[in-house]
Amino acid sequence: MILVIAEQRDGVLNRASWEAVAAAQSLSGGMPITIAVPGASTAALAQQLAKADVAEVLAVEHASLGVYTPDGFTMAVQALIASAAPAFVVLAHTYQARDFAPMLAARMRATLVTDVIAIAGTGTGATFSRPMFQGKLVATVRPGSSSPCIVTFQIGSFRADAVRMGGSAKVTPVKASIDEAAIRQKPEPPFQEAKQAVDLGQAERIVAVGRGIKSQDHLPLVQKLAGAMGAEVAASRPICDNGWLPMERQVGSSGQTVAPKLYVALGISGAIQHLVGMKGSRTIVAINKDRDAPIFEVADYGIVGDLFEIVPALITELEKK
């Protein structure tokens, strides 16, 4: 069987968990699927998930699962695996899965294949595609024989709306098996660093800048292009890390997710952490000196060349009547 671990926070399911269910359905090849949703109180979420075409949904509850810790979640999921003996354990490749899935795999001497974007075959014969070398290459990976095989799927590689619904899964409450004294991490409540003054999610057009801009001194050029296009300025992570633009302008897995009408990527190579934040944009333009940059894989229009020559030419062109 396949065990899907769904993720929730404060009683709201992470949308990527539906993607994980879709991935599990694609992998199953007739194997039954069970979804487990760990938390302090998850019966209502389990009812939501039971609308999917799966065999069973487990509401895995324990007071100490109300706040995520890697130790607590590892113990809870390890106990589920021990009783259900799944061939596969499927999760979305979220920050939470990145935090505890390797611990689970290490503790159980299981296989963990992360950041998977496609499945070839079904069942135990399946192989998995995952990006390597910053997305410059894609590897086909065959998991080893140690059981279970834990697989995390890159966000956006399976579609939440592709989940086969209409099942009549039974919902089973499960008291999680956790030794609270063995939880070493003591988390405080999550917080946001600053109130987001810019909502890039609402922008019609975005001009985003990456490492290719080379220096903060060149940002006015980008701002001028954005002005000429009626666009907001955004950036990839390294630009915000350097403090050249505020963090609230960051697009990507650690920043905002955007889907504007037009997204212009200037000197952005297209690391996956950036792509997940913008690949849903309607029209994507990439300007980059590296012809092999992964950004061109998602671009509708591309110019291979020096942005310091192309951007001024674009501004001139846009300002023509």
Place this chain on the structure above:
Amino acid sequence: MPPWFVVSERRHDMKIAVCIKQVPTREWQPRLNDAKTWIREQDTAFEMNEPDAYALEEALRLREKHSGEVVVCSAGPARVQQVLREALARGADRALHVEDTTLAAADAAVTADALAAAMADEKFDLVLTGLQSDDQGHAQTGVILAERLGIPHSTIVMDVQIESGALRIKRELEGGWFQWIAMPLPALLTIQSGINQLRYATLKGIMAAKKKEIKKVAMPPGLKPAQEIVALALPTRSKQTRLIEGGPAQAAQELVTRLREEARAL
């Protein structure tokens, strides 16, 4: 709690390990070996994995604040001495090198087991790694290593505070959220790029590094990979990209026209 914890608390300084991987440079153009299962290493220029460079910088800052020792550790073929030497030039005190040619393409399970074997007896107070490598990118090695060393961990860390033996870290969550987490030492943290501003090696540092120790450690026998790369390939394009050719003015004109008339995005 591991037995050495009490001993380490008695000391006033910290013994910090930083795990470093050597990966192809950002400018590297992918070339595959004949079997198309790994890259052509002879054509490849290598550098320090960027998140690991931030982990090293964080360790050096913690040593400046609390005093102690920074030991850089790498599991890889002979070539990884270059990044170990560079880390020593930036200020690390000594290095451990688990050397084996098979480690060049090893998966996270093997890399973590190899590091664990070399590091277990050192009884570090704190182990830092980058959050993932820019080559295979499993984002697993640090967490598996923590489990092998029997110490707690946290990942994607953006701030590290240590006060009177207590560790408190800021973990990055998705979408601009953060969280402070306390945990006992010893512990392992995977460090996010951008946690600090990197320093570069000075000439004095480079000279000093030549005298610092790089201790070679044999790879423990019998390590089994958890997964196998059966094929490596260039990604297939999910979209048909229209590449616009010509000089800057000509390309700009064509792009603006297409954005206005074809894509209706302007």
